[in-house]
Amino acid sequence: MSAPAPRRGRRSAPQDGPRARLTQLLPYIFEHKPVLVVIVILSIAGSITTLAQPLLVGQVIERVQSGEALGVLVWGIVALVVASSVISGYQHYLLQRTGTAVVYSSRRKLIARILHLPISEFDSRRTGDLVSRVGTDTTLLYAVLTQGLADSVGNALLFVGAILAMAFIDPVLLVSIVGVLGISVVGVTLLSSRIRTATQEQQDKVGELASGVERAVGSIRTVRAAGATEREAADVTRVATDVYGVGVRIAKVSALVVPIAGIALQVSLLVVLGLGGYRVASGAITVADLVTFVMFLFLLIAPLGSFFGAITSVNQALGALGRIQEVLDLPIETDQDVAIAATVQPAATAPGANDSHAALEFRDVRFRYPASVVAARRTAESAALAALSDAHVDTSAVELPATADSDGEVLKGVSFQVPRGSRVALVGPSGAGKSTTLALIERFYDPTDGAILLDGVDVRTLDRTDLRGQLGYVEQDAPTLAGTIAENLRLASPTASDEECERVLRAVNLGEVLERSPLGVDAPVGEAGVMLSGGERQRLAIARALLAAPPILLLDESTSSLDGLNEQRMRDAIDAVATGRTLIVIAHRLSTVVDSDLIVVLDHGRVVGQGTHSELVESTPLYRDLARHQLLV
Structure with a gap:
């Protein structure tokens, strides 16, 4: 009796990822230098037109007090206001466009990186979380440009110009408000670090939420059939609640920033009006000076508010950028090849039809999955058992595929040869390492020790694209x-014609699928092939491999979803295209492989027998038991 399966509870919070630095954010912005230069020039021009307005207003007041004619001063103010508005509008457009370009650039890089990651990363990470990084995380980079950072040069000029003008008008009034503004800046800076941490946690939770939704929606038929809709909804809702909670925390911290800026302005204005009124009464400054000073005060607060907004948006962006950069810093398959090249002798010759070598050979191959993959699989197994337990299913007899033995190895010194043009079958119980063997041939993973040879050449010395082109x-x-x-069939054969697609479909007994729709090969298959049956999806996958016509075919349980009639037809189709090709077939149904040229029996990562069906029945107890249970002896 196995131990009770763990109950599903609240998912643990994601581990803190790497914190992004501002220097990592700048390259995304500097990709658009020409536009940024224009934005900076417009920002400076806008600041100049804005700074000139209080000075002209002060002169207008002085001329009104002295009874002088205003002349062109009024029209000058109107011209400055119009110019400032036009500049601001065009600058806003450029900022919005550049912000969108930054998001696009980051998404392009992220998509390219994700699609080139090693298979081990996909085995250990949640699909929904990767999707969230492409969609949600990159969006936060938009605010960096649109909320003040790119406009910082103009705002800095506006800030410094206002300070200098206020110092020239009345240094006493300026000193009276510096303390208030200084306290507000310190307060916002301290709050910004909390915003960054909370934003990163929020994005992690959003990724977890996307994974939960993707998991439930992707298996909706199974969920409905198992009566688990409410449980799945509750699980996803718990994560959504966590996202809401973190969002509220961010809102609380961000809400403190707005009052700080407002309080700073109000207190500064009260100080200026109170002390300024006293100084006007004492004759230290004129009314025109006080009005001009107040206008400059408002101009001073505007860039200060933009600065506060920039701090908040930059810290939010850095929180998301940490998650983006984590993926961008991961090695891709090509990077792995560079490391492997240092330990593996280069190929003497390119692989080809060399009769002196086997088509494929395993030489004492050992393999263990990375720790991250093992942990992810164990978590998935625990969740599966928990789901069965929640559904009141007895889990004592449930057997899950083994990831590895206690020593961590999945394959332990596997050796066998696949002669060119032969059909070789891999059989054995679940968890024996059969699918792992094919994964190593495809170089989804590389052996921990030993070697796999293609036409006598170590596959680790071959370009992965060239290798997979032969498989x-x-x-x-x-x-x-x-x-x-057609899109499914042309995945590996993009230049195949409609006639070739139809021919290979009929070869795997999918002609009736073509006749269902007048669209023929252009008929849609639905999300994940939902408009096809399980057997039809499997035959479509085989047709895709056959259309590419590679010299070596790897079939992993390729007939498991077929009934007896279609299985026989499929075997006939494979036999027809197998002429002159090498086949490696994994099968639990021994009836589909009894006529293989060679059968390799795997058990707990070791080869326990090799030979034909009749030879193995006599020599290998495990195979004999498998054959007996399937009524083949």
Whole structure:
């Protein structure tokens, strides 16, 4: 009797990721230098026109008091206001456009990086979280440009110009407000660090939420059939509640920034009016000076408010950028090849049809999955058992595929050869390492020790694209991409004609699918192939591999979803295209592989037998038991 499965509870908070630095944010902005230069020039011009307005207003007041004619001063003020408005509007447009370009640039980099990550990263990370980084996290970079950072040069000029003008008008009044403004700046700076931390936590939670929704929606039929809709909704809602809670914390901290700026302005204005009124009464300054000073005070507060907004937006962006940069800093498959090249002898010759070598050979191959992948799989297994327990299913007899033995190895000294043009079958119980063997051939992972040879050449010395171009791989789950039948078939053969697509579909007994719709090969298959049956999806995956016509076919449980009639038809189709090709087939149904040229029996990561069906029945107890249970002996 196995131990009770752990109950599902509140998911633990994500571990703190790397904190991004401002220097990591600047390259995204400096990609648009020409536009930024224009924005800075417009910002400076706008600041000059704005600073000139209080000076002209002061002169207008003085001329009115002295009874002099205003002349062109009024029209000068009107011209400055119009110019400032036009400059501000065009600058706003450029900022919005550049902010959108920054988001686009970051998404482009992130998408390119994600799609080139090693398979181990996808095995250990949640799909929804990666999607969230592309969508939600990158959006926060938009605020960096649109909320003050790119306008900082103009605001700095406006701030300094206002300070100098106020010092020239009345240094006493200026000193009276410096303390108030200084306290507000310190307060906002201290609050900004809390905003950055909370934003990063919020984005982590948003990624977890996206993963939860993707998990539930992607398996909605299974969820409905199991009566687990309410439980799944409750799980996702718990994460949404966490996101809400962090968002409220950010709102509370951000809400403190607004009053600080408002209080600073109000207190400064009261001080200036009170002390300024006294100094006007004492004759130290004129009314025109006081009005001009107050106008400059408002001009001083405007860039200060932009500064506060920039601090908040930059810290929010840095919180999201930490998650983006974490992915961008991950090594891609090409980076792995560079490290491997230092330890593996280069290929003497390119692989080809060399009769002196086996098509494929495993030489004492050992392999263990990375710790992150093992941890992710164990978490998934625990969640699966918990779901069964929540559904009141007895989990004592549930057997989950083993990831590795206690020593951590999945394959332990596996050796066998695949002669060119032969059909080799890999059989054994769940967790024996069969699918891992195909993953190593495809170089989704590389061996921990030993070597895999393609035509006598270590596959680690080959370009992955060239290697995979020689392999046709049909996964166990036979995934179907959203789109049309033709788009699925042309995934590995983009130049294939409609006639070639139809021919290979009929070869795998999918002709009736073509006849369902007048669109033929352009008929949609739905999200994840929902408009096809499980067997049809599997045959479509096999058709995709056959259309590419590679010299080596890797079939992982390729007939597991087929009935007896279609399985036989599929075997006939594979036999037809297998001529002159090498096949490696994984199968639990021994009836589909009994006529193989070679059968390799795996158990707990070791080869426990090799030979034909009749030879293994006599020599290998495990195979004999498997055959007996399937009524083949």
